[in-house]
Amino acid sequence: MASPFNQLRERLLRAGVAPQHVRRYLNELADHFNDLRAEEERAGRSAAEAESAAFARLGGTDDLANAMIAQRQFQSPFRSFCVRAPWAAFGLAPVLLLAAGYLVACSILASGWSIFLSGSETPFVKVSGIAEVYFGIGRMLYLASPVLIGWAITLVAARQQLKLLWPTIGLLLIACIGAGAQVHASRSTTVSSGIPLGATHVVLSLNAANASKVLAISPWHAATILTLTVLPYLVWKLRSAIIQPTS
């Protein structure tokens, strides 16, 4: 029973039908199929015959898919956006999201430095208790942002069966930015233009200016991020390839 509905699910998602409408449609079709099978069994058919007759009465995958695809109001606006402007969906949006993630992480670092380490010259020191949790959240956000955004890109691309060009560009961009980003923290030593002595500065920069460093370190970092983001997708594809022929 799973196979025809799986085909239908793939077909509908690829056609841009919103996942929640696909889910509801398939649930109701499954219920309907069970009713039809029970009816056919009551009419004296064997289990295999009843199942086959129930599928025939339910309608072929083409008919069921076309009926849903024809209802344009069930198309996902996000999918339409991804198709119309893939550069924005997979190039610009992930970079902006990553920037937002880094901004929050840097804010946590700066505020934590002011709250817990007001006398320290640097926030990169060993801390304990609440401070450890507080800085830990910021560090986790900083490190996990590229991976989480990469997962989002692969998830959207895989679920909506989109062409891989722009998702791949997006993943490479995120991996490169993630690998090149560096956080610098300093405390002002002089009073200048309204900034008081001892004020904290947290700056995020890309180390692309340092060519030797980029070549020596960042490719490994970028490769790690890329692997972490693509790995779940590859596992899922492999699992699908193994399960598909037997279902």
Added chain:
Amino acid sequence: MPPRETNPNFMNGVPELLILRLLQMDEMYGYEIVQAIRTRTDAVITVGEGVVYPVLHALERDGALKSRRKTISGRSRIYYSITPAGSLRLAGLSQSWSNLASAIQKMLSGGQHGQSIQPTA
């Protein structure tokens, strides 16, 4: 030989009309609706049974139907019922189809029809 499905070109708006008419009488779930259509049209109108759901969902989205989940005998199902907006839509569709059927009947019986058919919104 399996029963031939009704030509889809002649089916535009028909499932919608039949569904609204049925639900005006009672709330039903998808399987019940399809069986009722088959019984009440003496199986003249036959479509793949699953294609009723996109029509139901579209009608619900338009506000012509509402749905609720109900559990009966341990099975949870989605029951559909008509809304006041759906009743108005049914009235318009019924009028349109009556005019069309009457015009075709006149044509087939060799008479002339003078009343134009007004499409419903």
